[in-house]
Amino acid sequence: MDRQAFRFARAALIVAVLAAAGGAAPASAAISGITGTTFNFTARDGFLANPDGSYIYFWGLADDGGTGEVQLPGPTLILSQGTMVTINLTNMLPEPVSLVFPGQEGPTQPVYDANGRLRSLAQEAAPSGGTRTYTFTAGAPGTYYYQSGTHLDKQIPLGLYGAIIVRPPIAGQAYADAATAYDREYLLLLADLDHRLSTAAESGLSFDSTDWIAGYWFINGRSATDTMSEDNVPWLPNQPYGAMVSMHPGETILLRVLNMGRDPHPFHTHGNHVLAVGRDGRLLSTGGAAGADLAEFHFTVPAGSGQTWDGLFTWSADNLGWDVYGHAPGDPMQVGEYAPDHGKAIPTQTPYLTSLQYGDLYSGSPLLGQTGPLPPDHPGLNQTGAFFYMWHSHRENEMTNLNDFPGGMMTMLAIEAPWVPIP
């Protein structure tokens, strides 16, 4: 319990500090990544800092045009539809590596050994300094990824992957269909790792992947509760992407859920359903002018291995039955408020402070954008009165860092009151 409280406090501290500094929440509304037509990557090894105190050996990609730090996941490519992309890969790892681009059209140029056995799905960059150039055309809009095409069951879990986002010509939409418009977008790249593979690779030993049992789980390369820290925090130099999600009531956010792991991860979004409009970079549609007519609701997104899902999420306390702002009936309406509940009080009372345990991210008030009394030992981390919702794998075991709860594949959604700015 004590350690749990500490960890949430550490993550939540950022919420508090930023809130005090300017009323800002830690998430940025745009997806961090790199744009362009030519990218120079280097495959290297490195270590991931985990909230359980361990450092996990991994193989990743570094953006030579950026910090040059090897990172998990690899740099997110944000591309315009139709872009001709060139990736120049330098390999500083001890074995050949390559890249393939699932969802993009065209053959992969496989490599066979002298006995005719498949060695790699794509042409390799030789170890210890070899280079290779890959090209593809960013096809249909959607969420995709790149990954190693060599020794897949070793190199992909070790970290040789990254997201690709292909944007349609119309800004602010996931697809050409206007029904996929959004106010903010977030990428949630899910992954898993058997730490014994990592240990073996660090020692140059082999690992029998048929014995796979994951012990660590990641969103955007980080385990909870580091998932809730900002992008590019200096204490996570090899894990630049945060996974905190923020929105205002009434907004629509686009979630790009991408499972790079070996295992399926049922991803549960507290607060509301996700309306899935695309899968594997294709609109859920009967085709043509029908639009996203096959869109489907999930309270748990069934993210299978290697699948990508594009979904829309909204929240406005619709039909909640009480006014989350605590308005009196005659008060003016708030932006995005669900009108029929205006002025209705919450039907229950909160008991005495001493009888309850208060989560570190509880504001002291049931109302949105307000704070209230908290026990003296409470850290008071929710200064903006945000509503927090846990988003996580509902294979609940995956909310751990090798036996340690909380951790793993978990992050939070913060719904901020309309007057609280979100960067």
Add this chain to the structure above:
Amino acid sequence: MSAPMTARKEERALMRTRTAMTRLGLGLFLLCLALPGAAAAVNQLQCPNDIDKDPAGDFPGPGDIDHNGNGVLDVDPNAVCMWIQGGDGFVRMADGYTIYMFGFSPVPLALPEEQAQSYGALAANAPAPNIFLDEGQELYLNLGNTGFLVRLDVDDAHTVHWHGFPEQSAIHDGVPEVSPAPRIGTIFTYWYQAVRPGTYFYHCHFEAPEHIQLGMIGNLYVRPAQNGTDKEYPTGSGRHYNKFAYNDGDGRTGYNVEAALQVIDFDRYFHDVFMNVQPDPFYNSRSSYPLFNGRGYPDTIDTSPAGIENEVSGFRQPIHSLVEAVKGDRILLRLSNVSTNAHHTVQVLGIPMRVVAKDAKLLRGPTGADMSYMANSITFGGGEAYDVILDTKDVAPGTYFVYSRNLNDLNNYRQARGGLMTEIRVSAP
């Protein structure tokens, strides 16, 4: 000594441990309750307009209040009041093993609040009490925290997370990191307006991987407002329904018989080491006892009203999973998976099945496209729910099985021919 003999000896040893710990725990526990000032309860049971705590909290009785002074006691016929306690206990697996668990137990609303802890001691149920609501009802769900009779060192809180509740607030979402949760000896009240029909479920979210694995889950669904209207589906078929899974408009989710089947995996090793005050073994957690509604086959089809009895805490598994229908009926199965460690494929052998909803949403596209489909099975991970309708119109009377196609689920630990399985018995009209 043979392996089975060794296993039996180990089991006897474990049982002795359990019995001893239970006696010790009960003594200390009752002592704590008796000591003045100890475990001081600041309870506050909240039911709508009903401070007399009559058994049916939504009916008028002495002590009810006339808030607006119109001479009529204020009673909201749409309000439902429930009281459950979170605590620990034991249940009996189908191979005879008595396993330690955390769980919720039902409490009569008339019980004096100061008796909640002794009433809830070792009362954990598998699964938690059913919550079945009608669309439009409000639920006042009072959650008390009994404490842990066998694990007196644990001071965990509990919560209720209504899994999948759309447009939820933070305070009633039941995530302890972001909301209040009742300490031992106290009560917190959740409130919900059930306006969106469908198959959900509920569970404790306190240290969720632990409390869910230990058993704090239950069935929860909302029946649609369309219930009670007569619809013929398909039109001209002569088949009429007045109960439906969803507000489908045309009766396509009409059914005659319904059953909620909830999947959870009990990891025997996890439960045993947890009871013996060891760190949680989340890594490589496996399913020793895959269960429908807290029981493995053939206990799933034991319809005795009191349920399954265990030697430590009595009858704590009241819900059977036998489905009985008459040929010609349509059967609605409300399937949910709350496993902490596995996906499952649940298959129905011999009755045509249509998948009509997922995650409490009718499989119907934004512009009305019918996305329901015929299948023999559904595959789902923890946190997912499906509604399927089985049509017995064209099948012969007999016994039909619902079972896991993950074949190693068909065991009660080392006992074969059990596990995640139940029966549908179709009788002649």
